[in-house]
Amino acid sequence: MTHRSPASRTLEVKALARVEGEGAMFVEIRDGAVHDVQLRIYEPPRFFEAFLRGRSYTEPPDITARICGICPVAYQMSAVQAIEAACGITVDGALRDLRLLLYFGEWIESHALHVYMLHAPDFLGYESAIALAADHRPIVERGLALKKTGNDLVDVIGGRAVHPRQCARRWLLPGADQARAAAPVREPPAGA
Amino acid sequence: MSTDKPSVAVWKFASCDGCQLTLLDCEDELLEVAGEVALAYFLEAGLTSVRGSYALSLVEGSITTADDARRIQEVRQASRTLVTIGACATAGGIQALRNFSEVDEFRSIVYAHPEFVETLGTSTPISAHVRVDLELRGCPISKAQLVETISAFLHGRRPNISGRSVCSECKERGNVCVTVAGGTPCLGPITHAGCEALCPAYHRGCYGCYGPADTTNAPSLVVRLREGGMADDDIVRVLRTFNAYADDFRDASEAVAAGKGAE
Ligand code: SF4
Ligand code: SF4
Numbered sequence: 362m363t364h365r366s367p368a369s370r371t372l373e374v375k376a377l378a379r380v381e382g383e384g385a386m387f388v389e390i391r392d393g394a395v396h397d398v399q400l401r402i403y404e405p406p407r408f409f410e411a412f413l414r415g416r417s418y419t420e421p422p423d424i425t426a427r428i429c430g431i432c433p434v435a436y437q438m439s440a441v442q443a444i445e446a447a448c449g450i451t452v453d454g455a456l457r458d459l460r461l462l463l464y465f466g467e468w469i470e471s472h473a474l475h476v477y478m479l480h481a482p483d484f485l486g487y488e489s490a491i492a493l494a495a496d497h498r499p500i501v502e503r504g505l506a507l508k509k510t511g512n513d514l515v516d517v518i519g520g521r522a523v524h525p526r527q528c529a530r531r532w533l534l535p536g537a538d539q540a541r542a543a544a545p546v547r548e549p550p551a552g553a
Numbered sequence: 554m555s556t557d558k559p560s561v562a563v564w565k566f567a568s569c570d571g572c573q574l575t576l577l578d579c580e581d582e583l584l585e586v587a588g589e590v591a592l593a594y595f596l597e598a599g600l601t602s603v604r605g606s607y608a609l610s611l612v613e614g615s616i617t618t619a620d621d622a623r624r625i626q627e628v629r630q631a632s633r634t635l636v637t638i639g640a641c642a643t644a645g646g647i648q649a650l651r652n653f654s655e656v657d658e659f660r661s662i663v664y665a666h667p668e669f670v671e672t673l674g675t676s677t678p679i680s681a682h683v684r685v686d687l688e689l690r691g692c693p694i695s696k697a698q699l700v701e702t703i704s705a706f707l708h709g710r711r712p713n714i715s716g717r718s719v720c721s722e723c724k725e726r727g728n729v730c731v732t733v734a735g736g737t738p739c740l741g742p743i744t745h746a747g748c749e750a751l752c753p754a755y756h757r758g759c760y761g762c763y764g765p766a767d768t769t770n771a772p773s774l775v776v777r778l779r780e781g782g783m784a785d786d787d788i789v790r791v792l793r794t795f796n797a798y799a800d801d802f803r804d805a806s807e808a809v810a811a812g813k814g815a816e
Pocket of ligand 1: 568640642691694
């Protein structure tokens with residue numbers, strides 16, 4: 362960070378911490394007004410949109426999960442819903458409830474991570490949650506317990522906490538067989 | 554932070570953060586591990602301050618840019634022990650699907666301004682660039698194998714990680730074989746153990762997210778998949794996911810794509 366005078370200065374953050382993905386930020390203030398802002402995302406591209414082409418309709422949920430390990434369910438659900446929309450399928454009842462529960466598990470896990478491990482240390486002036494734990498261990502332990510509860514929910518419903526595995530065909534695409542009967546689509550490959 | 558504890562760093566290259574998150578997901582062990590080591594660099598957790606050298610570096614992600622190809626050299630030089638965590642770092646990850654295509658075409662269909670997007674034509678594992686002391690498999694890695702690796706490191710012993718296949722974990726777990734009993738195609742026979750046969754336990758075939766086991770016979774499995782009724786392009790696709798560029802999976806998918814071994 363560089364300061365020139367209170368009214369004119371530049372802020373440069375070379376690596377944004379506590380986020381999934383990599384980015385840098387540059388802000389220039391001149392005479393008390395923001396003059397220039399640059400956000401540089403140097404996270405390398407992975408090209409999901411390109412390599413999803415040509416895949417069977419059963420495959421995207423497992424592939425899109427890998428966009429982000431912190432919120433894989435969001436990507437799995439988006440893929441599932443896109444495929445169901447394309448096939449004209451609506452899901453309700455217990456299946457919909459299970460999906461919501463899976464999603465809630467992810468929210469609990471991800472929000473506990475966000476609040477306790479990433480932001481609380483900032484607000485309280487510590488370098489990290491581990492440094493925070495040295496002075497406030499019960500609070501960090503409570504955060505870890507909350508986070509674990511969310512993970513346990515994803516684990517029980519989805520099979521594991523990161524990239525849950527039971528989402529694509531077993532019960533998240535119950536209409537897949539009708540869709541296959543109705544339209545000439547490719548047979549699912551192994552593991553589907 | 555006291556300096557007599559070994560310093561540990563976590564590095565990210567092209568990846569989804571799922572493998573490093575697995576470290577934060579060790580809720581029951583995290584504070585205990587943090588007491589034994591000096592977690593020195595872990596950007597996702599906000600630790601950016603310590604510079605210098607590291608006793609143990611955990612490396613997530615594959616090499617896909619010229620900058621990252623340089624950065625991994627620096628990481629290697631600064632690290633006494635370097636362990637790759639996960640399919641991206643160990644095999645190139647799902648982003649290695651570009652290796653079978655034209656990256657310029659990928660770039661032009663995904664980005665409105667491809668000229669701003671820097672990338673190499675390939676996604677390669679860390680071992681293609683620097684010496685690696687241990688590779689952890691999986692997309693994502695297993696918590697148990699990560700904790701075992703860190704505790705073995707702290708005690709100066711070799712981690713006890715078996716290179717056998719998912720099939721042996723199925724037997725241990727008491728799973729009924731999904732292929733033999735249900736006719737479901739499964740990559741378990743050629744896939745590295747570590748997940749405790751998660752998918753077959755839920756009646757799904759394995760899709761190989763742990764990459765190849767230490768010894769595999771992929772051509773033989775391909776024969777079995779064909780006998781089970783899979784078309785060749787389906788076999789190619791199932792071999793080309795998170796470990797598409799791992800030697801055994803790549804050789805097998807290229808052979809099938811070239812029509813080898815077909816009747
Ligand atoms: S191996 Fe899988 S879980 Fe790990 S970083 Fe790569 S995409 Fe994410
Ligand atoms: S059974 Fe195969 S696909 Fe499923 S978690 Fe294990 S290694 Fe991954």
